[in-house]
Amino acid sequence: xxxxxxxxxxxxxxxxxxxxxxxxxxxxxxxxxxxxxxxxxxxxxxxxxxxxxxxxxxxxxxxxxxxxxxxxxxxxxxxxxxxxxxxxxxxxxxxxxxxxxxxxxxxxxxxxxxxxxxxxxxxxxxxxxxxxxxxxxxxxxxxxxxxxxxxxxxxxxxxxxxxxxxxxxxxxxxxxxxxxxxxxxxxxxxxxxxxxxxxxxxxxxxxxxxxxxxxxxxxxxxxxxxxxxxxxxxxxxxxxxxxxxxxxxxxxxxxxxxxxx
Numbered sequence: 122x123x124x125x126x127x128x129x130x131x132x133x134x135x136x137x138x139x140x141x142x143x144x145x146x147x148x149x150x151x152x153x154x155x156x157x158x159x160x161x162x163x164x165x166x167x168x169x170x171x172x173x174x175x176x177x178x179x180x181x182x183x184x185x186x187x188x189x190x191x192x193x194x195x196x197x198x199x200x201x202x203x204x205x206x207x208x209x210x211x212x213x214x215x216x217x218x219x220x221x222x223x224x225x226x227x228x229x230x231x232x233x234x235x236x237x238x239x240x241x242x243x244x245x246x247x248x249x250x251x252x253x254x255x256x257x258x259x260x261x262x263x264x265x266x267x268x269x270x271x272x273x274x275x276x277x278x279x280x281x282x283x284x285x286x287x288x289x290x291x292x293x294x295x296x297x298x299x300x301x302x303x304x305x306x307x308x309x310x311x312x313x314x315x316x317x318x319x320x321x322x323x324x325x326x327x328x329x330x331x332x333x334x335x336x337x338x339x340x341x342x343x344x345x346x347x348x349x350x351x352x353x354x355x356x357x358x359x360x361x362x363x364x365x366x367x368x369x370x371x372x373x374x375x376x377x378x379x380x381x382x
Contacts, residue, residue, distance in 0.1 A: 156188060159340030163270065164192050167239060170268050170333065170377040174198075177236025177265075182225050182257060183243030187213030190220075198237070203228065205247075225253040230260045238267045242373070244323070245271050245281075245313040254323040261380040266332065269376040273336050274298050274314045275369040279305075281312040320374055328382045336371035337363055 167189075168175055176197035181190050184202030186209050194200045194217060201219040204210040210222040223229050225240075225247050238257050244250045257267050272280065279297035282290050285308070297305055298314050305314070313319075317334070324331075338359040345352035362368060 154186065154188070156192070157340070157342040158345075159342050160188065160192075162340055163241070164189065166337075166375060167193075167268050168196070170266060171237045174236040174266060178234060179237045179239070180228075180230070180235045180260070181239045181241070182228070182253075183240060183246075184213050184220065185209055187216040187220065189239060189241060191216045193239075201235075224248075226256060228256045228260050232259050233262045235260050236262055236265045238265070240267060240269045240271075242270050242272070244269065245315070246311075250313065251323050255327065258324070258327045258329060258378075258380055263380055263382050265380050267376075267378045267380075269320075269378065270373045271320060271376075272312070272314045273369075273371050273374050274316045274319075275336070276372050277370065279309055279312075279314070280372075281309060283308040284310065315374055317374075320376060324378060328380060329378050330381050332377040332379050334374070334376050335363065336368040337373055337375050338368075339372045 171179075175193070177199075179193055179198045179200045181187075181193070181200070181202045184190050184204050187202060190200050190202045190213065199219075200217060201221075202213050202217060203221050203223050203225065204213055205222070205224055207222050210220055214220045221229060225243065226249050238261060240253075240257065244253055247253045261267065276298060278293040278295050280293050282292055283294050283297060284290070289311075294308075297308055299305075300308070320334075321331075338356075341352055341356045341359070344355060359371075363371060
């Protein structure tokens with residue numbers, strides 16, 4: 122085959138592969154691939170929220186490639202994972218055999234079996250987030266808890282990119298979430314963003330009580346890697362704001378929901 126033509130075909134294949142990966146990132150988010158300070162901080166929050174439940178039966182609902190499962194497994198519980206994307210299910214299965222490929226709106230488990238469920242930046246991607254919340258409550262034991270992280274509408278950047286003129290643009294896009302909801306959803310139809318009331322509505326009428334409902338900032342590991350002490354200072358300032366009304370501008374909601382009956 123003519124070498125320039127071969128190179129052209131390889132470029133086309135690479136471009137198509139990149140586009141498929143971007144489409145997957147748009148529709149399902151990007152899971153954690155590298156364990157850094159941000160992931161460790163969230164793990165400590167999960168452990169604190171779980172208490173003794175961390176040694177019970179645990180489900181990560183939307184486990185990606187299984188990074189959090191790998192960290193939760195040594196804590197003494199029986200850890201299971203569910204992932205919608207088949208390729209990520211296979212990757213997570215290399216870390217833990219208890220991974221299933223299924224949708225969060227129809228969990229393949231009987232009622233009242235889990236002590237703890239982790240839903241880490243997942244609800245914004247599912248087809249029906251209300252149904253997904255109902256399913257998590259269904260499979261929880263009474264007294265069991267769901268630990269939830271979802272994107273906050275007050276954050277100044279849309280971290281999942283946008284669609285512009287029919288093409289997906291990956292990256293942190295400023296001020297998108299401050300637009301009127303109808304316009305915001307046209308630019309980012311692939312991902313939800315939550316105000317306090319949006320998240321509360323998912324559990325309306327369900328047998329639960331709220332243990333913690335707050336907003337957190339990120340760990341900004343990339344900024345620290347690039348700017349060193351200045352990145353650490355920014356992180357310290359922003360995480361201090363979590364204890365003030367300015368938490369409204371934080372990256373993610375952090376909720377702990379307990380089943381009451």
